[in-house]
Amino acid sequence: MEWTVGEDYLVWQRANIHSKMAPKTMEPVARKVFKGVLFLEVLGVFAAYGLYYRMNTSRDFRCTMNKRFPSILEVYYKSNEWAGNFGIREADQDVWSTRQE
Numbered sequence: 001m002e003w004t005v006g007e008d009y010l011v012w013q014r015a016n017i018h019s020k021m022a023p024k025t026m027e028p029v030a031r032k033v034f035k036g037v038l039f040l041e042v043l044g045v046f047a048a049y050g051l052y053y054r055m056n057t058s059r060d061f062r063c064t065m066n067k068r069f070p071s072i073l074e075v076y077y078k079s080n081e082w083a084g085n086f087g088i089r090e091a092d093q094d095v096w097s098t099r100q101e
Helices: 007-019 027-057 059-068 070-082 088-100
Strands: none
Touching: 027 059, 027 070, 059 070, 059 088, 070 088
């Protein structure tokens, strides 16, 4: 940086120093993408918990899930059996079979 007399020239030299720096990296873009992905993951966790809570508290909702998305209901039953809560599947099937008769 050259120091010369004249305020305009000093201002120009200081502004010119910044233009000689390396080009901006993708860091701000990567940070935004990371925040977006993190937000979507947190949203997915809350949605999964909400679905589990709804299935855990409502047999009618489990019946609806059995008709529309049986694979998701199967995951619910398997996760409960893995956690040691047995008999939910059998109780649901007993109630649903008596309703149909």
